[in-house]
Amino acid sequence: MNDTLKRIFDSDLWYSFKRHPLVIVAAILSLICILGAVFAPILAPHNPFDLKTLNLLDAFTPPAWTAAGKGQFFLGTDDQGRDVLSTIMYGSRVSLTVGICAVALSMVIGITLGLISGYVGGALDSFIMRVADVQLSFPAILIALLIDGVARVVIGKDGHDEVAVYVLIFAIAASGWVQYARTVRGSTLVERNKEYVQAARVIGRKPLAIMFSHVLPNVMGPVFVLATLHVGAAIITEATLSFLGVGVPPTQPSLGTLIRIGNDFLFSGEWWITVFPGIMLVILVLSINIIGDWLRDALNPKLR
Amino acid sequence: MFFNRTSFSISPFNGFNPSKPSKPSKLFNPFNPFHRTIHADLAPAPQPFRAPSRLACMVAAAIIATSLPLASITEAKTFRWASQGDVLTMDPHAQNEGLNNAISDHVYEPLLNRGKTMAIEPCLALSWTQINPTTTRFKLRDKVTFHDGTPFTADDVVFSITRAGEKTSNFGAYMQGIKEAKKVDNLTVDIITNGPAPTLLDQLTEIRVMSRAWATKYNVTRPQDFKNKEETFAARNANGTGAFILRAREPDVKTVLVANSNWWGKRDSNVTEVVYTPIKQDATRISALISGEIDLVLDPPVQDVGSLKANPALKVVEGNENRTIFLAMDQGRNELQYSNVKGKNPFKDVRVRQAMLLTVDINAIQKTVMRGLSLPTMSMIAPQVRGYSKDLEKRPAVDTAKAKKLMADAGYPNGFEVTLDCPNNRYINDERICTAIAGMLSKIDIKIKLNSMPRVTYFPKIQNIDSSFHLYGWGVPTFDSLYTLQSVIRTKTSGGDGEQNYSGYSNPKVDALIDQLKTEADLAKRATITREALLIHQADVGHIPLHHQIIPWAMRKNVTVVHRADNRVFAKWAMVN
Numbered sequence: 016m017n018d019t020l021k022r023i024f025d026s027d028l029w030y031s032f033k034r035h036p037l038v039i040v041a042a043i044l045s046l047i048c049i050l051g052a053v054f055a056p057i058l059a060p061h062n063p064f065d066l067k068t069l070n071l072l073d074a075f076t077p078p079a080w081t082a083a084g085k086g087q088f089f090l091g092t093d094d095q096g097r098d099v100l101s102t103i104m105y106g107s108r109v110s111l112t113v114g115i116c117a118v119a120l121s122m123v124i125g126i127t128l129g130l131i132s133g134y135v136g137g138a139l140d141s142f143i144m145r146v147a148d149v150q151l152s153f154p155a156i157l158i159a160l161l162i163d164g165v166a167r168v169v170i171g172k173d174g175h176d177e178v179a180v181y182v183l184i185f186a187i188a189a190s191g192w193v194q195y196a197r198t199v200r201g202s203t204l205v206e207r208n209k210e211y212v213q214a215a216r217v218i219g220r221k222p223l224a225i226m227f228s229h230v231l232p233n234v235m236g237p238v239f240v241l242a243t244l245h246v247g248a249a250i251i252t253e254a255t256l257s258f259l260g261v262g263v264p265p266t267q268p269s270l271g272t273l274i275r276i277g278n279d280f281l282f283s284g285e286w287w288i289t290v291f292p293g294i295m296l297v298i299l300v301l302s303i304n305i306i307g308d309w310l311r312d313a314l315n316p317k318l319r
Numbered sequence: 320m321f322f323n324r325t326s327f328s329i330s331p332f333n334g335f336n337p338s339k340p341s342k343p344s345k346l347f348n349p350f351n352p353f354h355r356t357i358h359a360d361l362a363p364a365p366q367p368f369r370a371p372s373r374l375a376c377m378v379a380a381a382i383i384a385t386s387l388p389l390a391s392i393t394e395a396k397t398f399r400w401a402s403q404g405d406v407l408t409m410d411p412h413a414q415n416e417g418l419n420n421a422i423s424d425h426v427y428e429p430l431l432n433r434g435k436t437m438a439i440e441p442c443l444a445l446s447w448t449q450i451n452p453t454t455t456r457f458k459l460r461d462k463v464t465f466h467d468g469t470p471f472t473a474d475d476v477v478f479s480i481t482r483a484g485e486k487t488s489n490f491g492a493y494m495q496g497i498k499e500a501k502k503v504d505n506l507t508v509d510i511i512t513n514g515p516a517p518t519l520l521d522q523l524t525e526i527r528v529m530s531r532a533w534a535t536k537y538n539v540t541r542p543q544d545f546k547n548k549e550e551t552f553a554a555r556n557a558n559g560t561g562a563f564i565l566r567a568r569e570p571d572v573k574t575v576l577v578a579n580s581n582w583w584g585k586r587d588s589n590v591t592e593v594v595y596t597p598i599k600q601d602a603t604r605i606s607a608l609i610s611g612e613i614d615l616v617l618d619p620p621v622q623d624v625g626s627l628k629a630n631p632a633l634k635v636v637e638g639n640e641n642r643t644i645f646l647a648m649d650q651g652r653n654e655l656q657y658s659n660v661k662g663k664n665p666f667k668d669v670r671v672r673q674a675m676l677l678t679v680d681i682n683a684i685q686k687t688v689m690r691g692l693s694l695p696t697m698s699m700i701a702p703q704v705r706g707y708s709k710d711l712e713k714r715p716a717v718d719t720a721k722a723k724k725l726m727a728d729a730g731y732p733n734g735f736e737v738t739l740d741c742p743n744n745r746y747i748n749d750e751r752i753c754t755a756i757a758g759m760l761s762k763i764d765i766k767i768k769l770n771s772m773p774r775v776t777y778f779p780k781i782q783n784i785d786s787s788f789h790l791y792g793w794g795v796p797t798f799d800s801l802y803t804l805q806s807v808i809r810t811k812t813s814g815g816d817g818e819q820n821y822s823g824y825s826n827p828k829v830d831a832l833i834d835q836l837k838t839e840a841d842l843a844k845r846a847t848i849t850r851e852a853l854l855i856h857q858a859d860v861g862h863i864p865l866h867h868q869i870i871p872w873a874m875r876k877n878v879t880v881v882h883r884a885d886n887r888v889f890a891k892w893a894m895v896n
Contacts, residue, residue, distance in 0.1 A: 066757060066758040066761035066767075067761045067762055069758045071680070071683040071684065071687050071688070071755050071758060071759070072683050072686065072687065074687040074688075075687065094687070094688070094751060095751075095754055095755065095758060096687075096758075265769075266769075278600075278602050279600075279601040279602055279620060279622070280622055281602060282602060282605055282620075282622075282623045282626055283620075283622035283623050283625065283626060284626070285622070
């Protein structure tokens with residue numbers, strides 16, 4: 016354990032991290048967001064989904080620092096009397112879960128297809144890459160909308176609420192695998208002619224084993240950068256879908272759902288219901304993107 | 320429906336019909352990323368400029384010269400209005416629903432209709448006399464033609480009244496007591512009732528007249544079976560005698576009507592075109608009004624009424640609607656379809672219903688959800704309706720402890736689960752009311768699974784009685800309590816009896832009183848019977864009344880309309896300056 020820590024602190028990456036104050040701030044912010052989301056049931060002042068504890072007469076309480084605010088609702092309450100701070104904490108749980116799971120699934124699909132495409136080559140390579148080309152010509156959000164819409168028809172309304180989150184994860188993952196496939200394929204094309212791969216082939220290892228145990232570790236660098244940036248994009252996609260009303264059901268609101276609910280009250284002056292989830296979304300995505308950007312620069316040998 | 324919970328009425332999936340390219344929506348929707356991009360390929364390519372020929376110039380000048388004086392007299396005005404949901408069908412006898420009837424009223428006309436002050440006036444009938452207790456003779460208006468040019472005759476009246484009485488009709492309540500219509504001559508019709516029919520004239524204001532020839536030609540002699548999702552020619556096309564002609568109908572996109580220049584009546588209006596656009600999202604609907612894309616919003620979100628009143632470009636006209644919003648619990652089945660209680664139906668136990676009544680804090684809903692824009696009530700009929708009396712308003716105070724005890728006595732100390740079906744684009748703040756009620760009922764451990772959906776899915780579901788618990792609203796176009804009692808409260812049998820009694824509430828004593836009311840002509844006696852029936856229903860907690868709606872209409876300053884208690888906008892009385 017100590018060894019690993021030592022290796023981390025001795026690495027170029029850590030050195031670079033220490034030299035970028037913006038990245039440190041971003042890392043702290045995203046850590047706060049993630050911890051707040053993970054430990055929401057412990058940390059949140061109220062449980063917004065326990066209907067018993069809600070009082071409709073608390074609805075539309077402004078944030079605590081305004082004249083009409085109440086101390087127990089720091090960021091105010093929404094139209095049902097739910098504490099906005101608590102809904103944000105629970106909401107980012109859903110947003111982060113969907114974002115991270117979607118990226119993980121995208122990675123699995125993209126890396127596998129990219130490896131096969133690059134290593135096997137030939138007609139299979141052309142086929143996979145043409146499919147990728149076709150998909151790249153559609154915006155990711157449209158593909159996600161399409162998958163979500165089809166799932167709604169196939170599963171039906173009653174069952175959909177229970178599986179909505181999984182459908183959403185799949186929809187976002189299916190729209191994002193192309194980048195991974197292309198990156199991995201490019202690196203694989205370079206790696207497969209290197210001597211260590213030839214050596215592995217000579218001693219009789221199977222193609223799949225070579226792909227995953229020899230080539231894969233050497234093409235993962237760019238994939239990590241891509242994945243970090245993709246988490247931010249996936250959270251935004253999820254928020255967009257939920258804002259459009261096709262994402263997660265209102266019983267498990269994500270940040271996008273919260274923004275949509277609050278949007279109805281913008282004109283009447285209850286700005287806090289939509290603004291705070293919005294700020295949370297911006298902070299979360301921005302800090303993840305800053306980390307991703309830094310990671311890309313730090314891992315790029317040409318910029319060192 | 321593609322998206323059951325979609326909050327955008329103009330989404331790329333609903334309404335986009337690839338076989339029939341539609342014009343890009345004129346309405347600017349700032350929150351819709353797809354706006355103007357869907358149909359961009361259909362936009363006309365800019366034409367290169369070509370010098371017009373001399374002849375063309377002369378022709379054009381002549382046209383302009385002749386049309387100018389005309390144009391200045393009858394200036395073409397488009398009246399654009401919006402509310403949250405869409406018209407369900409154009410068939411005048413398929414869906415007895417407020418907005419649907421409002422649009423139908425532009426195209427189709429009944430024998431009698433209600434004027435600006437809701438008084439009954441002659442429409443397609445010029446005069447009427449009662450020739451014996453069960454027969455009323457109507458003299459019809461002469462020289463009236465349908466939009467397709469065919470003349471209006473007694474045959475059309477007989478046909479329409481028969482059609483409204485068909486099984487697939489949703490207008491059975493208005494057919495109460497009507498036996499048949501008989502043609503006397505081309506412009507005279509006798510309407511024969513089963514017995515004395517004190518509310519016959521009220522009922523006839525909602526039975527709209529179709530052309531027999533047209534209906535026969537397009538095979539729509541029977542109303543569209545809406546709840547079983549039937550599609551007919553009459554659902555998307557219309558041919559009436561009304562002041563406006565249906566020009567275009569794109570479900571969930573827009574409905575366009577143009578003025579009928581051959582209309583028999585006199586209009587107090589300069590409107591030549593009406594465009595109705597459903598806009599689900601509250602903020603989008605209000606943005607469209609503020610930016611001037613539409614002229615009137617029928618149902619501004621209550622939280623925005625204050626700021627709309629303060630806006631110098633807009634005005635808000637307010638009034639009480641004769642619509643009552645209530646909760647209906649399935650008391651008919653022996654086991655609820657959507658609940659975790661098996662083998663029995665908790666809603667059959669009056670103690671459970673009483674407990675629910677004691678838990679729903681309607682004043683809290685009025686204060687926060689409705690922002691004061693509702694009249695909390697205990698009565699199933701609104702004050703404007705004949706038969707209303709003040710002593711129907713005694714609502715027990717909210718008492719959770721007592722409610723919990725009632726639940727325990729009924730055998731549900733730990734509550735139960737049930738699904739609440741709720742429309743999300745029909746009544747004012749419908750989905751929010753349901754969410755609030757879910758919160759309140761959780762206090763007596765009734766766990767609500769909220770199932771909210773757009774009206775186009777909601778109505779067929781409820782009409783098929785595929786629900787255990789739902790929120791419903793009931794307006795009274797006849798302005799007589801019989802309409803509510805017979806449709807919503809009476810045991811479901813045939814025709815108008817229990818036509819919209821989706822709760823399965825049934826009490827023989829109440830039924831007997833209602834049947835008495837059907838033929839009772841004396842107003843004082845009617846009031847006594849109504850009161851008695853409603854008080855028994857109240858003691859049974861047959862439904863849980865919530866409130867009567869207050870309907871603020873928000874419009875641009877240059878628009879003048881007649882605000883009526885039935886929440887219907889009439890373009891024939893609208894001025895756009």
